Amino acid sequence: MSLRSCLLVPARRAAFAVSCTAALASSSLGAGCGAGEDGAPLPGGSSALPGDAGPPPDAPACPAAASAEIEVENARGALAGTLEVPAGCGPFPAVVIIPGSGPNDRDGNSAADGSGSSAYRLLAEGLRDRGIASIRYDKAGIGGSVSAAPREEQEMRFEMGAEDAGLWVKELRGDARFATVTVAGHSEGALLGMLAARGTEIDGYVSIAGAGRPIGAILREQLASLPDEDRERAYEIIGQLEAGELVEEVPQTPLFMGLFRPSVQPYIISWMKYDPAAEIEAMKAPLLIVQGTTDIQVKLEDAELLADARPDAELVVIEGMSHMLKEATLADASQQAAYTDPTLPVVERLFEALEGFIPAE
Template identity: 50%
Template sequence: MRNLVALIFLCASTFVCAQVDEEVEITTETGTLKGALMVPEGEGTFPVVMIIAGSGPTDRNGNNAAMTNNSLQLLAEGLYDNDIASLRFDKRGVAASVSAMTGEEDLRFETYIEDAESWGEYLKGDPRFDELVVMGHSEGSLIGMIAAKRMEADKFISIAGVGRPAADILREQLSVQPPGVTAMTDPIIESLERGETVDSVNPMLNVLFRPSVQPYLISWFKYDPAQAIAALNVPVLILQGTTDIQVKIKDAEMLASANPDAEKVIFDGMNHVLKEAPIDRMENMKTYNDPSLPLMVGLVEAIIDFIGEN
């Protein structure tokens, strides 16, 4: 009885009972990746959007151990309500895909790109879908644009995607630290950009530059989002919010400049987790852990309009 009550409460609070997730999986050399398809009811075929989560241990719904906002789940529900299918998936090492994680020293940025490609091939093989749209959020934007090119997706959507190489962003983030810190980090970043690992790292910098993570950083630093989006010859939509405290408006502008045919929509008051929020950091961060908040007004509509265009 207690479980039944809990289930009823879950349905009432998240409004997903009528939108049942279809659990799906793909097999990789290191383990199984798992995700969820949300397919509208009815006859005929549907466009399908592959939703790629951002950096860190972010799951299929846009959440991690430190925050629950359900941003990606809400996107999937909004698409479902407008007869558009979607796939969202747990990255390797996260949630239901935790067993597929490789050793940290073996992980590369290309691993995530290859995983996205594999999911794309899975979707292309499903006869229910007639159009593949790749949509990446934050770091998932860069992963998505590279994978979209390789898998010949029909359209690409970037949400809060950076427009600069990761090394440049890391330098910018570290620039607010005392000069002594940047004096240590700048040479390390420069070495990694050259494809060279660094043997001696101050222990206080291990969280960023420990030896086991350096090969991943080298593989990540070599990609330039502006170059990647310029290489796409399919319709592109770039979405960005003005109160995003992690990715700047200038990133969206750089992406749009690199692909002049792309559509760009800026949402006044939308933050990084796609909710309406003030620019004040403390108040902004509160939305990161409030799944009851809806997505920014107009966000889903912009995506639907773009997908519906010929």
């Protein structure tokens, strides 16, 4: 992605994405105040019911909406994230936003210069304004989470990203201000969320633009337009990696070294073990699958494969939503704007789908 997930359309995008590290971040904040019989804060933030004498004059009001910088620790170092908490006394439903691949920060922008779509920040802020808390974070090796990544690229494994996501789930689960915890994974993060759910208790799971096929199949599809010789060599390498074999001789071109350089091969091998359709079938939490019709990286077919694996899942197809969760046509200029313009809003239909699915209690 540039937020371009490893599900990239042009081969050069896939090369960029596969080399990126994966990891996630953490969360925590304060406590609740009074609420009415339906759980909603009473006017003025009071916990008093009709006929009561009312709160003492010095009773604290329910807090305003707030953002907090928080950290959790994995086995290597600190993961840094931003927790968004809605106005009111709670308890609130909460979401862990698991990012896709690429060297992007917690907001969905380039870790190098801050440019990008700000898709994750806009998503988190929109949820907050609708009464839903969230944590978004820098993946291990990115931004404030640099110390949380292995020191050498060849030590990186796909499962590490799922473990990091699980740390954030546990952080939210331990905070009394949050009534439920839902995992929402975007692109590559959708599969990481499935793996994270194996070892942590979640109240719901959302796949947003998540693949329905193993990464090996997707890479073959993305590289199908290469010249014959390059395509055949790429397919040979993919086959060896799927068999768990390291490939010593890799063509010294930007494409091949970006995708298949020796130091990234252990990570790719660890990723290739997983079939998203099989993983989602094994999940026990309620499921929402969301896919946009103008996503140039992930096909509607992928969402349908996930839905077929779990017939009880809710499938929401959003007309005109791009991979970056923003409205776009299939024209190059429109897609480019979706990836790079932070002033473009996240599509309203996505918020509607999430708000209707995320359990409040």
